[in-house]
Amino acid sequence: MSKRIELQDVDIYYGKFHAVRQVNMTIQPRAVTAFIGSSGCGKSTVLRSLNRMHEVIEGAYVTGQVLLDGVDLYARDVDPVRVRRQVGMVFQRPNPFPTMSIRDNVLAGVRLNNARVSRKESDELVEKSLRGANLWNEVKDRLDRPGSGLSGGQQQRLCIARAIAVSPDVILMDEPCSALDPISTLAIEELIHELKEEYTVVIVTHNMQQAARVSDQTAFFNLKAQGQPGELIEFGDTEKIFHNPEEKATEDYITGRFG
Amino acid sequence: MSTSTSPAEATSTPPEDSRHALKHSSKRFGDTLFKALSTGSGITILVILAAVAVFLVGLSVPALLADPEDLPYGEFWAYVLPFAFGTVWAAALAMLFAVPVSIGIALFLTHYAPRRVATTFGYIIDLLAAVPSVVFGLWGINTLAPLVRPLFIWLEANLGWIPLFAGPVSGTGRTVLTAALVLAVMVLPIITALCREVFLQTPRLHEEASLALGATRWEMIRQAVLPFGTPGIISACMLGLGRALGETMAVAMVLSPGETIHFKLLTSDNPNTIASNIALAFPEAYGLGVNQLIATGLVLFVITLVVNMGARWVISRRREFSGAN
Numbered sequence: 001m002s003k004r005i006e007l008q009d010v011d012i013y014y015g016k017f018h019a020v021r022q023v024n025m026t027i028q029p030r031a032v033t034a035f036i037g038s039s040g041c042g043k044s045t046v047l048r049s050l051n052r053m054h055e056v057i058e059g060a061y062v063t064g065q066v067l068l069d070g071v072d073l074y075a076r077d078v079d080p081v082r083v084r085r086q087v088g089m090v091f092q093r094p095n096p097f098p099t100m101s102i103r104d105n106v107l108a109g110v111r112l113n114n115a116r117v118s119r120k121e122s123d124e125l126v127e128k129s130l131r132g133a134n135l136w137n138e139v140k141d142r143l144d145r146p147g148s149g150l151s152g153g154q155q156q157r158l159c160i161a162r163a164i165a166v167s168p169d170v171i172l173m174d175e176p177c178s179a180l181d182p183i184s185t186l187a188i189e190e191l192i193h194e195l196k197e198e199y200t201v202v203i204v205t206h207n208m209q210q211a212a213r214v215s216d217q218t219a220f221f222n223l224k225a226q227g228q229p230g231e232l233i234e235f236g237d238t239e240k241i242f243h244n245p246e247e248k249a250t251e252d253y254i255t256g257r258f259g
Numbered sequence: 260m261s262t263s264t265s266p267a268e269a270t271s272t273p274p275e276d277s278r279h280a281l282k283h284s285s286k287r288f289g290d291t292l293f294k295a296l297s298t299g300s301g302i303t304i305l306v307i308l309a310a311v312a313v314f315l316v317g318l319s320v321p322a323l324l325a326d327p328e329d330l331p332y333g334e335f336w337a338y339v340l341p342f343a344f345g346t347v348w349a350a351a352l353a354m355l356f357a358v359p360v361s362i363g364i365a366l367f368l369t370h371y372a373p374r375r376v377a378t379t380f381g382y383i384i385d386l387l388a389a390v391p392s393v394v395f396g397l398w399g400i401n402t403l404a405p406l407v408r409p410l411f412i413w414l415e416a417n418l419g420w421i422p423l424f425a426g427p428v429s430g431t432g433r434t435v436l437t438a439a440l441v442l443a444v445m446v447l448p449i450i451t452a453l454c455r456e457v458f459l460q461t462p463r464l465h466e467e468a469s470l471a472l473g474a475t476r477w478e479m480i481r482q483a484v485l486p487f488g489t490p491g492i493i494s495a496c497m498l499g500l501g502r503a504l505g506e507t508m509a510v511a512m513v514l515s516p517g518e519t520i521h522f523k524l525l526t527s528d529n530p531n532t533i534a535s536n537i538a539l540a541f542p543e544a545y546g547l548g549v550n551q552l553i554a555t556g557l558v559l560f561v562i563t564l565v566v567n568m569g570a571r572w573v574i575s576r577r578r579e580f581s582g583a584n
Contacts, residue, residue, distance in 0.1 A: 053471055058374075085473035095464040099486035099580045108482060109472035146580050159468070166472065 002029040002200045003086075003169040005050060006067040011229075012045050015059035019045050021229040023064075025219060032192055032201045034215035034238065036208060038253070041221040042230025043204050047172050050202065051087035052080040068169065085109075088163035092175040094155035096147035096162070103143040105158055106130060109166040125165055133161035134191050153184020160191065164199070171195060173203040177210065189214050208254065212242050220250045312560070319554035322547055331548040332540075339555045341518045345435070345530030346559060348522070349510065350503035352439035357446045357503075358496055364447075365454035366480060381455070388448035396512030399441040404432035404513065407440070411525045422522060429527035431515060436524040438514045442506055446499035453498065457491030458484055490574045497570045504563055510535040533559040 005027040012020040020042035027033045035043035048054040049062045052073060066073045073083050088109075096105045106126045110117055117125070126143065130136040135157040139150070147158055156176060163171055173192070177185040192214045195201050205211050211218055218241040220234045234241060234250045245251045327334040364384070368377045411428045418424045461484045469479040485492075516531035516539070531539075533555050544552055 051471065053467065056467065056470055081473050081475050083473075084471055089471035091464060091467065091471075093464060095462075095468040097465060097468065097483065097486070099489070099577075101580075108469070109474075112472060112474050112478050112482075162468075162472065 002198060003069040004029045005170065005200065005202075006065075006070075007046075008065040008067065010046070010049060010062060010064035010066060012042065012049055012054060012062050013060065014057065018229040020049075020221075021231050023232045025232060025235050027200060027202060028217065029200045030196055030198075031216040032196045032203060032214050034211035034218045035202065035204045035221060036206075036211050036218060036253070037221035037230070037233075038223075039206075040230075041223050043219075043221045044174050045230070046221070046232075047174055047202060047204050050170070050172055051089055052083045053089060055080065085166060086168050087170040087172060088166065088168035090156070090159050090163055090171065090173045090176045093179050094152055094159055096150075096155050096158050098146065098148040100147060101144045102139050102147045102150070102158060105147040106161050106165050108162055129161040129165040130158075132164050132194075133157040134187060134194075135161055151184070153180050153187055156180060156184070156188060157191065160188075160195075164195070168199065170200040170202065173201065175204050175206060178206060185210070208242075212238060218242070220245075220247075220253060222249050222253070315553060315557040315560055318550055319557045320550075322550035322554040325547055325550075329547060330551055331544075331546070332551055335551060335554060338551065339533070339558050341520050341530050342533040342536050342555055343558055343562065344520045345516075346504055346532040346534070347562065348530060349435055349439050349442060349514075349532055350500055352436065352524075353442035353446060353503045354496065354500055356440065356443035357450060357499060360443075361447055361450035361495075361499075362454055362492065364451045365458055366484070368451075368455050369458040370476065370480060370484070381452075384448045384451050384455075387444075388452065392445065392506060392508040393512070395441050395445055396509040399437060399509060399513035400433065403440060404437050406432075407437055408432035411436070415525055423524050425523050426525065427527075428525045429515065431527065433513055433515045434525055434527065435514065435529040438510050438529075441509050441513055442503045445506060445509060446503050449502060450495045450499040453495035454488070454492055457488040457495065460491070461487050486580075489577070493570050493574055497567055500566060501563060504532075504559065504566070505534050506532075507534040507538045511538045 007023050007025050007027075010020070010023040011018065012023075023046055035047060037043045045054060050066060050073075052062075054060050054062055062074060064074075068083075068086065072078070073087075096102075097108060100108065103126050106129050107117070107122055110122070110125060127136060127140075130139060135154060138154060139145075139158075147155065150158060156179075160171075160176075177188050180188065189210065192201060192203065196216075203211075203214065215238045217236065218238040219232055220241060221230050222233045223230050234245060234247045236246075241250060242254055245254060322330065322335060330338075332338045364380075368380055372380065408428070408431075411432060411434070414424045415426045415428045419426055465483040465487060466479055469483045474482055510532050511534075514529050514531060514535060515527050516535070517528040519528055519530055521528075521530070537552050537556060540552055541549075
């Protein structure tokens with residue numbers, strides 16, 4: 001299942017610090033949306049507000065609405081734990097659980113909430129998820145080995161397998177390739193192409209070629225001035241953002257003429 | 260550090276000079292000093308441990324080799340066995356009470372309490388570690404023992420059919436269970452303080468990985484914090500256990516000792532511990548008796564060594580999955 005995400009008047013704070021101002025956008029299902037912008041402009045912060053991971057930091061909160069197929073994730077009666085089941089996340093640095101085997105890593109999310117899964121079901125799920133992350137052929141003979149023994153790129157694909165094992169509606173990726181070499185990066189990018197067949201994918205990246213290669217739509221974030229909150233400057237089809245942006249700031253950033 | 264030459268000079272200087280610039284410098288005084296200090300500290304530990312071992316073995320041998328007839332406290336192994344049992348039994352009970360509570364407090368401080376509460380709480384825990392054991396002993400006799408006696412009576416009346424709680428209940432409340440409770444309070448701050456540090460070391464990345472999968476806070480603790488901290492928790496417990504095994508004063512004051520081996524927790528006939536027995540018997544010991552008491556100390560030394568080696572083995576068995584790589 002793949003769902004549409006609408007942000008309405010979203011403001012994001014870290015305690016007293018106003019990090020992001022007034023974001024309004026609609027993220028399409030079965031598509032890849034890229035967030036670009038310079039460091040500190042709030043793109044990762046916006047990403048983390050989409051699965052309520054932002055509020056894990058003490059004092060951090062969000063105002064406005066984030067609608068997942070019309071349901072407000074920030075409504076009073078919504079349990080953040082349930083939100084995170086539906087909206088999976090892949091982090092900047094690969095973070096498989098070091099104390100678990102490859103197999104247990106894939107099943108980590110499935111086993112939460114005391115869910116009982118039979119051996120046969122879990123075997124199938126492990127294979128399906130690892131195949132979905134293009135990792136099966138590399139690890140099928142060593143599923144009981146520690147996940148931390150894999151290469152960086154393999155670990156990141158293991159994290160993707162772990163995220164898709166719980167069959168979420170949305171997958172968020174926070175600079176998933178920034179710690180990887182070019183070959184591993186290519187593998188992840190190919191995977192992102194396949195993932196959008198089934199999921200809504202949102203990816204934060206510092207690499208503009210990557211945004212151009214993998215995304216259907218691109219959102220450019222920027223600070224008006226130092227010390228000001230970050231803002232969504234321009235949002236549209238990737239093709240248009242990269243070739244015919246409407247805003248001067250977007251064009252400056254895309255072409256590298258950026259202070 | 261090497262002398263500063265501009266790049267232009269460096270290329271034009273003769274080979275001998277540039278070779279000189281790369282030569283091993285003997286002038287790094289700080290490095291040499293630090294290496295000597297740290298190596299020296301390491302050796303000191305070994306020397307102290309060896310000195311203790313030599314002392315224990317040297318003075319134990321006469322008692323171990325003597326004819327049982329000549330020993331003031333009778334045959335050595337028959338003499339030491341109840342104390343060895345009492346030591347391990349009391350320490351094990353203390354750990355049974357202290358470890359879950361300590362881990363609970365440490366988790367509360369690191370993952371549940373607001374920061375200000377956690378800081379204040381941390382100081383109180385550290386303060387508890389600074390209370391002298393004789394004070395804990397007095398507290399055990401005067402406060403805890405009378406306090407727990409009604410509980411003991413209730414236990415005997417209702418659960419007396421379990422051998423652990425068999426009667427008759429001690430009239431003073433000064434039983435092995437009371438002593439274990441006092442020991443538990445004494446080792447609690449050590450284990451708590453160490454576990455707290457261990458839990459704080461959990462990489463944020465792993466905690467977030469777990470939360471992002473939809474884990475509740477408790478699930479996150481079970482999935483990321485506890486597995487990652489296991490070697491640290493074991494080490495913390497070993498330090499606590501070391502104190503519980505060797506604690507002398509508090510046990511000597513609280514326990515009304517006997518020389519038996521049984522698992523009854525509530526009676527006035529309790530197995531004494533090795534350390535406590537040495538403290539109680541030493542003032543009146545003479546001749547071979549001194550050697551015999553020191554030999555019991557050697558047994559305690561060996562018990563501690565074996566327990567610690569066991570813990571190391573447990574940790575190393577799961578090294579691959581420790582997260583250290």
